Amino acid sequence: MSTTPKLRLEHVTKQFPVRGTNTAFTALEDVSLDVADGELLVLVGPSGCGKSTLLDLLGGLSSPTSGRILLDGQPITGPGLDRGIVFQQYALLPWRTARHNIEFGLEAKGLPRRQRRELAEHYLELVGLRGFGDRYPHELSGGMKQRVAIARSLAFDPEVLLMDEPFAALDAQTRESLQDELLRIRHETGKTILFITHGIDEAVYLGQRVAVLTSRPGRVDAVVDIDIERTVDDVRSGEAFRHYRHRIWSLMHSEIERAQNHGAAIPEVQHV
Numbered sequence: 385m386s387t388t389p390k391l392r393l394e395h396v397t398k399q400f401p402v403r404g405t406n407t408a409f410t411a412l413e414d415v416s417l418d419v420a421d422g423e424l425l426v427l428v429g430p431s432g433c434g435k436s437t438l439l440d441l442l443g444g445l446s447s448p449t450s451g452r453i454l455l456d457g458q459p460i461t462g463p464g465l466d467r468g469i470v471f472q473q474y475a476l477l478p479w480r481t482a483r484h485n486i487e488f489g490l491e492a493k494g495l496p497r498r499q500r501r502e503l504a505e506h507y508l509e510l511v512g513l514r515g516f517g518d519r520y521p522h523e524l525s526g527g528m529k530q531r532v533a534i535a536r537s538l539a540f541d542p543e544v545l546l547m548d549e550p551f552a553a554l555d556a557q558t559r560e561s562l563q564d565e566l567l568r569i570r571h572e573t574g575k576t577i578l579f580i581t582h583g584i585d586e587a588v589y590l591g592q593r594v595a596v597l598t599s600r601p602g603r604v605d606a607v608v609d610i611d612i613e614r615t616v617d618d619v620r621s622g623e624a625f626r627h628y629r630h631r632i633w634s635l636m637h638s639e640i641e642r643a644q645n646h647g648a649a650i651p652e653v654q655h656v
């Protein structure tokens with residue numbers, strides 16, 4: 385891994401104006417975080433902690449009120465093909481086959497048809513969907529649709545993959561198998577991945593590091609290094625896994641209690 389972070393959040397604050405008033409609501413406050421090249425970093429936090437707000441910033445759909453977000457040292461100024469985003473709802477184009485969904489970003493890049501086709505086949509194979517390229521989204525299961533969405537994001541070779549609760553809508557078994565697939569894909573591609581989830585188990589299973597966010601306003605409460613052996617059977621039942629799960633649970637639990645007990649007292653609204 386290189387020492388220069390692939391992605392850097394520098395004191396990022398995001399406020400939204402409160403309609404009909406001259407106040408602003410602070411959704412994210414002073415978030416600083418580095419994601420190393422090739423790292424899989426998981427962001428976990430209670431509902432409303434600003435995960436979606438952060439993803440919009442990373443996607444270039446909105447700008448920080450203060451602070452900066454750097455990709456390879458360059459500030460993010462808008463949407464771009466250097467970031468691939470996988471959402472919870474697959475966001476596939478229903479009138480396109482799996483193959484043509486994967487080719488979508490490649491068309492935007494202006495790649496010739498033959499090269500697009502080759503890349504689409506490669507990524508279909510990478511996500512375990514060889515032979516399914518001609519299926520339309522409605523002919524695929526939820527897990528398969530999410531595989532297509534991942535393949536589509538990887539096909540245009542982004543610098544980072546941003547994943548916003550991508551497996552939340554799937555049943556438990558499909559979710560676990562896609563988690564394994566994601567770890568394999570990361571191993572094969574070396575991609576830098578920022579993965580956002582509500583799920584503590586998912587965070588511990590996937591993350592090399594897990595950043596725990598507080599809510600109202602969203603801040604980085606702690607960043608936990610996860611050191612578990614993932615090649616053994618039933619990793620989730622192992623002692624190390626349980627240790628990290630409890631650690632993250634405790635951090636999140638005390639945060640949820642704080643928000644519930646002192647919600648009204650938290651200075652989330654400021655006059656502007």
Ligand SMILES: Nc1ncnc2c1ncn2[C@@H]1O[C@H](COP(=O)(O)OP(=O)(O)OP(=O)(O)O)[C@@H](O)[C@H]1O
Nearest residue numbers: 400401409410411430431432433434435436437438
């Ligand atoms: N455009 C907006 N205007 C005003 N407030 C907003 C806006 N977008 C988000 N917020 C507020 O910012 C906070 C964070 O919202 P966000 O959707 O980022 O949270 P989240 O962590 O993604 O939540 P969840 O996990 O429930 O989806 C919330 O309190 C929300 O009401």
